[in-house]
Amino acid sequence: MASIKQALISVSDKTGVEGFARALAERGVKILSTGGTAKLLRDAGIACRDVSDYTGFPEMMDGRVKTLNPKVHGGILARRDNEGDLASMAEHGIEQIDLVCVNLYPFREAVAKEGCTIEDAIENIDIGGPCMVRASAKNHKFVTIVVDPSDYDMIIDGIDNGSLNEEIRRALATKAFAHTAAYDGAIANHFSALNSDGSKRKFPDIFTRQFIKTADELRYGENPHQDGAFYADIEDEGLSLADCEVLQGKALSYNNIADADAAYGCVRDFADNAAVIVKHANPCGVAVGGVQAEVYERARAADSVSAFGGIAAFNRPLEGETAKLIAETFMEVVIAPGFCDEAREVLAAKKNLRLLLAPSADPVTGGLEFKRVNGGLLVQERDAHILNRDACRVVTDRAPTEDEWNDMLFAWSVAKHVKSNAIVFAKDGVTLGVGAGQMNRVNSTRIAAHHGGEAIKGSAVASDAFFPFRDGVDALAEAGAKAVIQPGGSVRDDEVIAAANEHGLAMIFTGIRHFRH
The missing domain is CATH 3.40.140.20 (AICAR transformylase, duplication domain)
Incomplete structure (x- = not known):
């Protein structure tokens, strides 16, 4: 196991760094640091040496240049079992750096702020940090790279019990490469979504997203002859399984x-x-x-x-x-x-x-959804729409009763989550029949009605999209429904409304549809 005699600590996310640095110092590890991190450590009574004192070059250009120096990168990249590397270190006064604790400027947080300019975004692109992270990860045979504060305790335990071996350093290096990859991906996403005037488009020209495998591979995929795994979207925290x-x-x-x-x-x-x-x-x-x-x-x-x-x-x-x-x-x-x-x-x-x-049962309010197709990826905003009754429009001669309103709004909320073509019969706060995934809306209606049977009498119906012909309305009326909620917008809306009036149905238009394929 490579011993840790000197560490370089320079972090944007300072969570837990004081305790980590103190634990290293107590174990005889010398500490190099920069800028705000060095000040934090000194204020906490932890001895550290400025990188500028070590390199002989001051931090310059408003902090843009501080660790981009051969004495830093030579100390990180030198192979401890290579005589030539060791000779170069001795010739140029380069010291070994055995542990690098670095995380990067908060680019995502900066560009998410209201009014962030191109100049603001540029100044939040870290250069020295990714260089040190990648160099350390490359030389993980000898150097321990730490980018995640949640690993601090594990590192200290590993030092104490001698378990900080090359296998663990390789795992930390893999995490480090993922860290810089996600960082560069966020930068590419942001700048490829900018218009010439600095305004931002919703979807970037280059789309990068990082997913982390949550556990061992699944026993199989959708069917036993398919392999499968589950990956978590690192940008969708709190929203998924x-x-x-x-x-x-x-x-x-x-x-x-x-x-x-x-x-x-x-x-x-x-x-x-x-x-x-x-x-x-x-x-x-x-x-x-x-x-x-x-x-x-x-x-x-x-x-x-x-x-x-x-x-x-x-x-x-x-x-x-x-x-x-x-x-x-x-x-x-x-x-x-x-x-x-x-x-x-x-x-x-x-x-x-x-x-x-589940961490929460709150409604999902945003985010993106993905659908993989051969040769590409479909990306859209998540369907987080919650219907407001005031936005609905009564289009039939008969207005719905209060109970029918409640049943329609409930059925509508369910229909949003049913595969299209979706028809949902409901009454008194419970679904009675669900027609899902049919190639035409009439069949969805008939399937749902058949399942509901006599219980459907007096129920309300939700349709995820408009009725293109009156036959769907005829079918639900024949089943005994008394009210229907649908988006409207068909060229035959007048015909469909007339059918509803013939049957004495109350019909509501929402002006929004919920296809779910």
Whole structure:
């Protein structure tokens, strides 16, 4: 194991750096530092030498040049087992630098600020930092590179117990290369999105994003003959399954993750106590109400056949009575923003059932979505739209009752998460029939109506896109629905509205659609 006699510490993110430097100093490690980091360490009573004193060159050009010096990079890059490198060090008075603790100027944070100019962005491009990080990572056989404050304790423990070996240094070097790659990617994204006047386009000409594998490879992908893995988007913190803690159960599969993501996304759109059951990426039962156990029971009863082996999501911490109901049926995954002790105890008997502790049940308000296609990537804003009743327009002779309004708005929230063409029948805060993924809207309507049966009488219907012909309205009226909410915008809107009036339906136009392919 290479010993650590001298460290260079120069960080923008100063989280924990004082404690780290103190621990190194207590272990006899000499410290080189620069600028604000050096001041922080000295103010804390930690001895350090300025890099400028070591190199013989002052920091210059407003700090642009301070570590770009052969005495710094020679000390980092020198191979300790190469006689020529050691001779060069001796000839030029270069000292070994065995540990480099560097993280980079906060470029993303700077350009995210209101009014950030091109000049502001340029001044937040780190040059010396990435050079030292890459040099250290390249020479990880002899040098320990630290870019993440969360690694400080591990480094100190490794020094104490002699475990800071080349394998660990290689892992730290890999993290360092990822750090500089993400940094350069952010810079390329920003500047390729700028117009000539400095204004910014929503989508850059060059799009770079970094994803980190969350665990070992999955047992397989969507099917057993496909390999698969799950990667977390480092810019989507708090928004994905990657941020959930697995409390129990066997490893998540590819399909578990996809379905749990769909359920989690749907349940977060409701302000009321909600339960969502998803099967094959579509909600098969959704309910809202007061008592959680009753809400779940209603969601499950909406399609008990499909619920078997499904994913259940909640926007409130899971209660004991709800857990008892879940235990009655085979479920793959339960996701909630909390689990009471009784719920954990009840579900512990289900050894294979995965429990996912979500960091939040708040609605998703932004971010990007990606769809891989052969030869490219489709990128769009996440569909975070929440319908405001005041934005809706009554287009039929009969206005909806208050209960119909509530049912329509509930069905609309569910339809947003159903694969298009999507039709959702609902009444009294529970789905009755869901038609998903059909090639025409009439078939989606008929499937949903068939599933709902007699319960559909007096229900409300949501359609994720407009009805291109009156046949869809005829079908839902024939099934017994009394109100329908849809985007509108068809060239045959007049024909569709006339059909609704013939059937005595109340119809609402939202002016927005929710295709989900």
